[in-house]
Amino acid sequence: MxxxxxxxxxxxxxxxxxxxxxxxxxLSCYNIxxxxxxxxxxxxxxxxxxxLCIGCMHEIGNEVICPDCGFDNTRTQTAPYLPYGxxxxxxxxxxxNIETNGESALYIGYDRETSSVVLVREFLPAGYFNRPxxxxxxxxxxxxxxxxNRLMSDFEQFFGFLTTLxxxxxxxxxxxxxxxxxxxxxxxxxxxxxxxxxxxxxxxGHLEWEVARPLFMPVxxxxxxxxxxxxxxxxxxxxxxYITTSGKALLLxxxxxxERRRGTPLKSQLFTGCAAPEQYExxxxxxxxxxxxxxxxxxxxxxxxxxxxxxxxRISDGALLMSTSTVKRLPPHVVSALANGLQxxxxxxxxxxxxxxSQLSVAPTVKAIQEEISRTASMARTEKRKKKNFGMxxxxxxxxxxxxxxxxxxxxxxxxxxxxIETTPPEQIPSNTVIPSQEATVSNEDWTGxxxxxxxxxxxxxVRAELSAKGIMAYKDAYSGENxxxxxxxxxxxxxxxxxxxxxxxxxxxxxFVTFKVSxxxxxxxLPNIENTSLASAVAKLTERGFVVYQDANVTxxxxxxxxxxxGYSKYDAGDMVSLDTPIYLIVSAGPEKTN
Numbered sequence: 001m002x003x004x005x006x007x008x009x010x011x012x013x014x015x016x017x018x019x020x021x022x023x024x025x026x027l028s029c030y031n032i033x034x035x036x037x038x039x040x041x042x043x044x045x046x047x048x049x050x051x052l053c054i055g056c057m058h059e060i061g062n063e064v065i066c067p068d069c070g071f072d073n074t075r076t077q078t079a080p081y082l083p084y085g086x087x088x089x090x091x092x093x094x095x096x097n098i099e100t101n102g103e104s105a106l107y108i109g110y111d112r113e114t115s116s117v118v119l120v121r122e123f124l125p126a127g128y129f130n131r132p133x134x135x136x137x138x139x140x141x142x143x144x145x146x147x148x149n150r151l152m153s154d155f156e157q158f159f160g161f162l163t164t165l166x167x168x169x170x171x172x173x174x175x176x177x178x179x180x181x182x183x184x185x186x187x188x189x190x191x192x193x194x195x196x197x198x199x200x201x202x203x204x205g206h207l208e209w210e211v212a213r214p215l216f217m218p219v220x221x222x223x224x225x226x227x228x229x230x231x232x233x234x235x236x237x238x239x240x241x242y243i244t245t246s247g248k249a250l251l252l253x254x255x256x257x258x259e260r261r262r263g264t265p266l267k268s269q270l271f272t273g274c275a276a277p278e279q280y281e282x283x284x285x286x287x288x289x290x291x292x293x294x295x296x297x298x299x300x301x302x303x304x305x306x307x308x309x310x311x312x313x314r315i316s317d318g319a320l321l322m323s324t325s326t327v328k329r330l331p332p333h334v335v336s337a338l339a340n341g342l343q344x345x346x347x348x349x350x351x352x353x354x355x356x357x358s359q360l361s362v363a364p365t366v367k368a369i370q371e372e373i374s375r376t377a378s379m380a381r382t383e384k385r386k387k388k389n390f391g392m393x394x395x396x397x398x399x400x401x402x403x404x405x406x407x408x409x410x411x412x413x414x415x416x417x418x419x420x421i422e423t424t425p426p427e428q429i430p431s432n433t434v435i436p437s438q439e440a441t442v443s444n445e446d447w448t449g450x451x452x453x454x455x456x457x458x459x460x461x462x463v464r465a466e467l468s469a470k471g472i473m474a475y476k477d478a479y480s481g482e483n484x485x486x487x488x489x490x491x492x493x494x495x496x497x498x499x500x501x502x503x504x505x506x507x508x509x510x511x512x513f514v515t516f517k518v519s520x521x522x523x524x525x526x527l528p529n530i531e532n533t534s535l536a537s538a539v540a541k542l543t544e545r546g547f548v549v550y551q552d553a554n555v556t557x558x559x560x561x562x563x564x565x566x567x568g569y570s571k572y573d574a575g576d577m578v579s580l581d582t583p584i585y586l587i588v589s590a591g592p593e594k595t596n
Contacts, residue, residue: 054084054095057110057117071096079131080124081105086136087112088185089178092120102126102267103155103259108190118175119188123155126267129183137181146590147265150564152184154256157534158231159186162254165225170218170251193250196241196302206305206326209334215249216299217357222251223295224353227288230537234260234286236294237274238301257536261286273297273307277315277344285539285549289346292356296341303330308342318344334360347484351476358464358473447505452514454502455495460518463495472506473513485520486580492521492545520546527584529574530566535588538566546580552587563591 053060055071064073077084077096086094092109099106102125109120128148129138140148159177166173176187200206207215219241226232233240233254240253258264263282270279276293278284293311301307304326308314320342327335337359343349350356450470455463464474477499490496497517506512525545530538535551542549552570561567570585572578 052093052095052110055108057095057108079133079135080129080138081131082107082122082136083134088120088136088180089176092118092185092187094120099253100124101255101259101269103151103255103269109187111187117190119172119190121159121186121188123152123184125151125265138183140182146563150590151256151258151265153564154258156184158256159254161229161231165222168218168222168225169248170222172250172252191250192245193242196238196243196249196298199243200238200302200305207302209303209330212299212302213360215243216295216302217360219249219251219295220353220357220360223288223291224357227291227353227540230534230540232257232260232286232288232291232536234279234290234294235269235271235274236291236298237271238298238307239271241298257286272310273301275311276346277311278346280312283550285543287540287543288352289349292341292350292353295356296338296350300338300342303334303338311344314344355476358475361473447507450506452498452500452502452504452506455498455516457490458495460493460495460516463516467514470506475513475515477515477517485518486523487519488522490519490521492519492525494519523581524577524579527569527572527574527576527578530586531568531574532561532565535564535566535586538586542584547578547582547584549584549586552585554587555590556587557591557593558589559592561589563589565589 051059051061053063053066053069053071054073054075054077055066056069058066058068060066060068060073065071066073081097082088082094084095088094088109091112093112095108095110097105097107098119103123105122105124107120107122109118110116111118124138125148127141128144128151129140131138156177159174162171163174163177165171172191173189174186175189176185178185203211219236223233223236233251234257235253235255236251237253240251242250242252244250255269258266259269261270261279261281261284262268263284268279271294274294274297276286276290278286278290297308300320304322308320320339322335337350337356340348340350340359341356350359460474460476467474485496487496495516496519499515525547527547528541528545530541533541539549556567558567565588567587567589568574569576570587572584578584
């Protein structure tokens with residue numbers, strides 16, 4: 001282009017107007033060619049070539065603006081992200097960046113082998129690398145190489161585990177993990193989805209419990225599987241929940257624990273209203289109790305249309321604000337579970353997902369209530385016949401039964417009318433709300449069925465399974481304080497007391513349930529062997545026993561223990577009996593010491 005310009009402006013025989021016109025034509029042609037080149041990505045699929053939108057990977061031919069997603073294909077993608085059209089592993093074509101956090105970037109992509117749209121996640125820890133404009137390779141800060149390698153190892157290990165959960169309906173399938181360009185990549189299946197916020201908006205701003213329940217129960221199962229293996233999500237929120245075209249919930253937004261709390265080498269990403277209070281504390285161990293808070297906050301949003309106040313605000317006032325109309329349309333056991341899962345103090349919160357599932361599953365439904373009324377009426381008629389109706393004729397009995405039934409339904413109608421005309425001022429659910437109390441519905445004298453045993457001294461999980469088989473739900477009573485529940489007489493997990501005495505009728509048809517005070521074990525516990533395990537696994541083992549765990553800040557090299565694995569305790573040995581009030585520091589290997 002420079003030669004043409006020199007010629008035009010230096011040759012006096014050429015009219016200036018003509019010169020400007022020719023330059024305009026040249027530049028226009030140049031720009032058109034550039035646009036044509038950048039309009040789309042041409043993908044080779046066998047003998048065919050397809051022009052794909054870099055925004056959604058749908059075929060667009062010669063279009064510039066995608067008719068499907070509206071993406072402008074003349075845009076460019078600048079560093080630190082991969083350039084449009086970059087090919088990874090000779091297979092995956094990169095499109096636009098759709099999500100970024102302090103640990104990674106997520107792109108829409110195209111798999112040339114399967115001719116399908118995919119999601120590609122690139123490990124990109126903020127502050128640890130540089131990517132020259134237009135380059136696919138990243139350059140790692142040499143002074144932070146060791147930390148970068150450790151973080152990438154955690155990233156690969158975490159997503160490697162997630163590949164084993166592909167059969168869980170709430171989990172998006174991971175199909176490939178590989179290294180390239182000095183970093184690590186994870187490839188996931190792409191599904192047509194809508195955001196949970198949009199889904200709620202389409203449903204009048206909130207869901208009824210009957211609609212929310214089948215969406216959220218598979219998510220509980222996924223989280224339960226995560227935590228049983230020493231991992232967690234720690235970012236459960238409406239922003240990371242999606243609904244597929246088949247109507248199932250899909251949990252996305254996975255990241256390592258380094259990204260989900262303060263005080264780690266990564267810039268943390270927390271979600272206001274769903275992040276638990278402990279996630280805002282530097283290096284505070286987080287576990288399944290943390291995820292229970294996020295899950296319950298998301299369920300709260302689904303049922304009410306609003307998130308709870310941020311955890312920082314709730315520290316001073318832990319009450320949940322919920323309108324009276326909302327409380328009335330939700331089953332009482334669901335309201336109770338929301339309050340128990342959103343306790344500000346960890347020790348007052350629901351402690352595992354099995355408990356959460358149980359608390360969300362029990363309720364006498366309308367049908368059960370109707371059946372109970374019918375059963376009671378039937379028992380009354382049988383009893384009257386046995387006693388020869390006390391001398392009354394069948395007509396008299398029929399009139400009495402009719403009048404009683406009419407009065408019952410009249411009372412129900414009045415209650416419904418009263419509920420419908422009441423105003424709905426905000427109602428606060430106290431932060432220490434637990435499962436509602438109940439009275440035994442049948443007297444011992446009249447009961448001929450099975451009765452409650454004395455379960456004190458027995459393992460809670462076994463008792464819960466036994467009662468569940470009989471149709472009776474069992475719950476752990478919430479601990480009243482930091483020191484509540486510890487006992488030198490009962491091992492951890494053993495029942496110390498129950499809310500109903502031995503001999504209480506097990507009235508299954510009336511929604512009967514039992515709560516147990518379960519021991520947290522002695523105030524001191526034995527330190528388990530955590531040598532050569534992952535930090536997440538070690539923390540899970542220790543927090544399960546009631547310890548507060550921290551990572552030792554000193555850099556410790558080891559020729560025997562791989563980088564990122566736990567060497568041991570800083571002040572104790574495995575097998576030591578240590579008070580649960582004592583903070584436990586773990587020494588994590590930095591790998592072999594490098595020599596010059």
